[in-house]
Amino acid sequence: xxxxxxxxxxxIKRSPFQAVSAIFVLALTFFxxxxxxxxxxxxxxxxxxxxxxxxxxxxxxxxxGSDAITALQxxxxxxxxxxxxxxxxxxxxxxxxxxxxxxxPLLAELVSPSIxxxxxxxxxxxxxxxxxxxxxxxxxxxxxxxxxxANIGGEKSLSDVVSRLKTISYYLRVGGIVFVGAxxxxxxxxxxxxxxxxxxxxxxxxxxxxxxxxxxxxIRSPIVLEGVFYSLIGVISGWTLSFIFWLYVSPSxxxxxxxxxxxxxxxxxxxxxxxxxxxxxxxxxxxIAITGSLIAVKRSLKKAR
Amino acid sequence: MITFDNVTKSFGSIKALxxxxxxxxxxxxxxxxxxxxxxxxxxxxxxxREVLPDSGKVLFEGKNVxxxxxxxxxxLRQQMGIxxxxxxxxxxxxxxxxxxxxxxxxxxxxxxxxxxxxxxxxLVGLSNRAKLFxxxxxxxxxxxxxxxRALVINPKLILADEPTGNLDWKTAEGIxxxxxxxxxxxxxxxxxxHHEGIIKNSKHRVIELKxxxxxxx
Numbered sequence: 001x002x003x004x005x006x007x008x009x010x011x012i013k014r015s016p017f018q019a020v021s022a023i024f025v026l027a028l029t030f031f032x033x034x035x036x037x038x039x040x041x042x043x044x045x046x047x048x049x050x051x052x053x054x055x056x057x058x059x060x061x062x063x064x065g066s067d068a069i070t071a072l073q074x075x076x077x078x079x080x081x082x083x084x085x086x087x088x089x090x091x092x093x094x095x096x097x098x099x100x101x102x103x104x105p106l107l108a109e110l111v112s113p114s115i116x117x118x119x120x121x122x123x124x125x126x127x128x129x130x131x132x133x134x135x136x137x138x139x140x141x142x143x144x145x146x147x148x149x150a151n152i153g154g155e156k157s158l159s160d161v162v163s164r165l166k167t168i169s170y171y172l173r174v175g176g177i178v179f180v181g182a183x184x185x186x187x188x189x190x191x192x193x194x195x196x197x198x199x200x201x202x203x204x205x206x207x208x209x210x211x212x213x214x215x216x217x218x219i220r221s222p223i224v225l226e227g228v229f230y231s232l233i234g235v236i237s238g239w240t241l242s243f244i245f246w247l248y249v250s251p252s253x254x255x256x257x258x259x260x261x262x263x264x265x266x267x268x269x270x271x272x273x274x275x276x277x278x279x280x281x282x283x284x285x286x287x288i289a290i291t292g293s294l295i296a297v298k299r300s301l302k303k304a305r
Numbered sequence: 306m307i308t309f310d311n312v313t314k315s316f317g318s319i320k321a322l323x324x325x326x327x328x329x330x331x332x333x334x335x336x337x338x339x340x341x342x343x344x345x346x347x348x349x350x351x352x353x354r355e356v357l358p359d360s361g362k363v364l365f366e367g368k369n370v371x372x373x374x375x376x377x378x379x380x381l382r383q384q385m386g387i388x389x390x391x392x393x394x395x396x397x398x399x400x401x402x403x404x405x406x407x408x409x410x411x412x413x414x415x416x417x418x419x420x421x422x423x424x425x426x427x428l429v430g431l432s433n434r435a436k437l438f439x440x441x442x443x444x445x446x447x448x449x450x451x452x453x454r455a456l457v458i459n460p461k462l463i464l465a466d467e468p469t470g471n472l473d474w475k476t477a478e479g480i481x482x483x484x485x486x487x488x489x490x491x492x493x494x495x496x497x498x499h500h501e502g503i504i505k506n507s508k509h510r511v512i513e514l515k516x517x518x519x520x521x522x
Contacts (some may be wrong), residue, residue, distance in 0.1 A: 003409045010397065208393045211353065212454070213382030214410045 007222035008229060011198060018194045019230065025190045026234020026288075027241070029183040030281050034242035036176035037277050042253075042262040043169040049260050050165060056124065056134060057088075057147050059117040064142040069118070072140060076122055081129045085122040093119065117144060184284070187234070188292050191227055195296035198223060224293040231289035235281045243274050306331045306462060306493050307352060312361035314347055314517075321347040323517040325361070329495060331461075334488040336504050337497040339514035345497035348514070349464050352495070353385065354378050366461075383411045386455025386492075390467035392447040394439045394454070400426070401435040404453050411458045425457045429483060445476030452483060463487060465496040469503060477503060 012019045060069060069087060076085045088096070093116035101107040124130050134146050199206070202223075209219055250263050250270070264270045307329040314322040322344045329335050337345045350356040351363045354370045363370045365381065373381055394403050404422045413421070426432050429449040439447055448468055455463055465484065469477035481503055488494045498504065504511055513521035 002415075003405065014397075205395055205397075208395060209406070209410065210379075211355070211382065211387060211393070212407055212410055213379045213385075215379040218379075218410055 004221040008225040022230040027237035030238025047165045059145045191292035220297040227289035227293035231285035235285040308364040310362040312358045334494045334509040336511045343514040344517040386460035386463045388465040388468045390470040425453045
């Protein structure tokens with residue numbers, strides 16, 4: 001173990017309450033940061049889901065022949081604004097209905113395939129084009145009606161859904177950044193105060209070290225290391241707490257949101273998402289620790305001179 | 306090794322040094338003596354570049370100490386071993402660790418530490434005190450720790466500022482014997498003291514200061 005690591009560990013042991021305060025504030029900051037990151041991820045995933053999934057369903061008139069259907073399907077497939085065109089025949093529509101009503105088989109028995117219209121489902125490459133495409137498809141002779149599969153909170157059109165999600169996503173991002181930013185500043189200031197206190201308590205030692213030829217880097221190394229320890233422990237604690245929280249709530253969330261991928265369903269992707277957040281937080285934590293420690297050391301050494 | 310050329314230093318209206326010129330050669334043992342406030346410590350502080358002269362030059366191995374940049378100061382000090390009247394040991398570290406700090410500061414490879422610490426503690430007679438903390442040592446032993454820390458980096462020059470000032474006569478003699486031994490090994494020693502008994506018992510060069518001036522060299 002290097003002399004600096006040893007000195008830093010001894011300093012932490014000598015003032016455990018200062019260490020606990022710093023770690024607690026940093027852990028809280030990174031717990032909130034991880035949680036907000038996941039919320040932002042979920043909202044953006046939901047937004048992108050509604051923006052890109054095949055939401056437009058054009059129900060076809062019951063007497064439409066297969067040639068006309070194929071012609072419209074090909075026309076849509078060639079349209080650059082349209083993607084993922086899928087033909088859903090009456091039988092498949094009934095199957096979808098049966099699946100959706102499997103809790104109540106009587107409902108399925110009461111209907112026959114003839115009452116379900118065949119449909120052409122597709123999505124658009126850009127949501128801005130949706131209304132334009134919908135208006136065009138409405139004018140097709142074989143199209144009876146056009147609808148959306150997305151409908152939350154009583155919104156009548158796809159743009160209402162997306163605009164609502166965009167608002168939620170925006171407030172989550174802005175609110176999250178402001179909250180996490182305020183906590184990060186608090187952590188930074190707490191570190192600054194604690195390191196300054198440490199410098200004051202080590203004043204005699206610093207004077208001796210300086211007289212026997214210690215470089216400023218030698219003097220500040222254990223202090224910066226101490227800040228890095230606090231930060232690392234704070235990041236890992238905050239992240240772990242948030243990870244456990246999300247691990248606990250994810251089954252309920254995934255089941256509640258159904259096909260909307262608010263969280264990764266694959267365990268590996270779930271862990272990778274959290275690993276990416278941890279990596280980013282470690283970098284931010286180190287930056288806070290190193291900057292805070294260096295500023296505190298610089299100020300204290302300036303005063304000592 | 307050390308040259309003072311017409312050096313003057315004032316602290317406000319107090320003249321600490323006035324036109325001091327002196328030279329200390331390699332391997333010499335020099336006493337700086339004089340009453341309190343004569344300027345002994347200021348001379349040592351100037352060699353350490355803790356204090357800069359108002360005028361004149363202080364040369365260490367031909368280099369003007371005042372012209373050394375702040376970044377170079379640690380490297381200048383690493384060439385000197387310093388012994389203080391108030392010991393200036395680190396009370397939260399053991400005797401061995403206090404000595405190790407000097408090695409760490411001078412960037413000596415860690416695998417050499419044990420051998421060098423053992424050797425120097427044996428030299429100052431503290432081999433059996435290596436694991437003790439300074440609070441468990443006597444004044445004489447603390448001064449030996451300070452001396453061991455100064456010697457372990459194998460410096461060219463030892464600066465001792467009243468190293469016997471806080472010690473009884475017998476302990477002071479022990480410290481003097483050690484400094485003599487170090488000097489015989491070829492190191493230059495500059496020792497500030499107002500302990501007349503020590504100066505009388507020794508045959509080394511004496512520079513006497515009074516009110517910032519040399520009155521005897």
